[in-house]
Amino acid sequence: MDLSRPRCRHWRELVLLASLLACGTRQAYSQISIDPESLLGIKGFRTVLVLQNVTQDVQEYSWHRGANDTAENMIVSYKPPSDTWQSGPMFSGRENVTRTGSLVIRRSALNDTGNYTARVDFGNRTEKATGCLSIQELEKKPDISANASSVVEYMDPVAAICYTNATNVNWYVDYTRVSSNDRMTISPDLKTLIIHRVSRYDRTLQCETESIPEFPRRSEPLSLSVDYGPDKVQLRTSHIILNGILSAKIGSEVHMECNAISRPSPKYHWTHNGSLVSLSGAKIILPSLAWEQMGRYRCIVENPMTQLTMYREFQIQVHRSEHSHVVNRGFYISGAKVVWLIVITVLSSVYLCGILIYILISHFSTRRQRGT
Incomplete structure (x- = not known):
């Protein structure tokens, strides 16, 4: 991995300052320089020490291990524009010089930490620059555990713990980063996640640490069985x-x-x-x-x-x-018969009303005659 591009400037400058103090060296006061951003490497990855302010009239680049550019300390040299590289006593088989003079270290190791000196021969003058490389080791993946793996939705809580020494910890639920909310709480030290009301979508839990910026380490998923x-x-x-x-x-x-x-x-x-x-x-x-x-x-x-x-x-x-159909089988009346039935009912009602009126009139007439 090429770490020569500018990343996390503030953090890298602090590491670089600490490295320089630990190595006891300082950058040479010359026109060429080693990019401070490239003086931090990761164990197992590729590290590139980048030369800056180099003109086109270079006759030879040479890199040396330590603060001096002696022949005994030489790692490798390169004379452009030919394809001629020459290794020195400090060559480990993992170093190389690019056509622009940068030193490449493949599969960086912890013992690669230390001072490196670049010497550039312009023919009429020679310039050099020294920098202190710091190789950091990535923290192993953090472990995670929970107080329960089988829970009931909206009834059971879950408390998960991330086992790490890192101070920067992120939590992921079902592969989505989460923060404290109405349903979840993350402890002040960021190492404990409590889900107060588990839902069916809380299928996996993970914690992630970032002891070195841009190199996060995420735990294996912890599966939950939610009923x-x-x-x-x-x-x-x-x-x-x-x-x-x-x-x-x-x-x-x-x-x-x-x-x-x-x-x-x-x-x-x-x-x-x-x-x-x-x-x-x-x-x-x-x-x-x-x-x-x-x-x-x-x-x-x-x-x-x-x-x-x-x-x-x-x-x-x-x-x-x-x-x-069942109702019709028990009793059926056609439309014409219904009309005749209605007519007969009306006429019968009129006839009965007439008889009732006649009886009433006759009754009142008889009472009057008796009264006179």
């Missing part, structure tokens, strides 16, 4: 249910199926007119609908882990056309 439901109970039938009514013909085949979202898979029960249907499951088949099978059906869905129960119900009624 939830049942919810979204649905009914599927071979007939259309309208306003809670399933219309079917006597003798027809009726299929009924109940589905729900739940973890673990729920238990299904059916009742018919309040009585439990034996050997019932998610499906019920009535091969030939009979009169005694009419009535109200209820599908009950139960999750024994969450201790939640839901149900859906509907009513099976005889098909309307069949019901009309």
